[in-house]
Amino acid sequence: MITLKINGQDHNVDVEPDMPLLWVLRDKLGMTGTKFGCGIAQCGACTVQINGVATRSCVTPAAAVVGAEIKTIEALTDSGNSVIQKAWIDHEVPQCGYCQPGMMMAADALLKDNPHPTDEDINAAITNICRCGTYPRVRKAIHAAANNT
Numbered sequence: 329m330i331t332l333k334i335n336g337q338d339h340n341v342d343v344e345p346d347m348p349l350l351w352v353l354r355d356k357l358g359m360t361g362t363k364f365g366c367g368i369a370q371c372g373a374c375t376v377q378i379n380g381v382a383t384r385s386c387v388t389p390a391a392a393v394v395g396a397e398i399k400t401i402e403a404l405t406d407s408g409n410s411v412i413q414k415a416w417i418d419h420e421v422p423q424c425g426y427c428q429p430g431m432m433m434a435a436d437a438l439l440k441d442n443p444h445p446t447d448e449d450i451n452a453a454i455t456n457i458c459r460c461g462t463y464p465r466v467r468k469a470i471h472a473a474a475n476n477t
Contacts, residue, residue, distance in 0.1 A: 345391030372456030375430035
């Protein structure tokens, strides 16, 4: 049994210590906003924040984040109206939408670390893969969110 602090709440889960955090979130806790994409930390669909840092949950063992603050897409807001979510909607970022939770979590972490990023900062920080190719709209949405924070 391990205890994880997720979105401000402690959760006791009976899992193997090496179980990826992604599967703890989805299968054990029913938090399905975090998506499975590649399973090798390349695509970023599974991005959550660990102590404020964008982290790929598909390769992060649950035991490695005991005592850490874990934030998932469910924590942005219940109503879907966080600054990032509004910018995503205003700039019509999603097409298929599958990568978007991880992308928004990476953008949220970026803006907390760098409230006014340049295009180069965004390119360096947002390494998530979007198969639909919405990167120009992602960049515009991040700039818009930065201007509204």
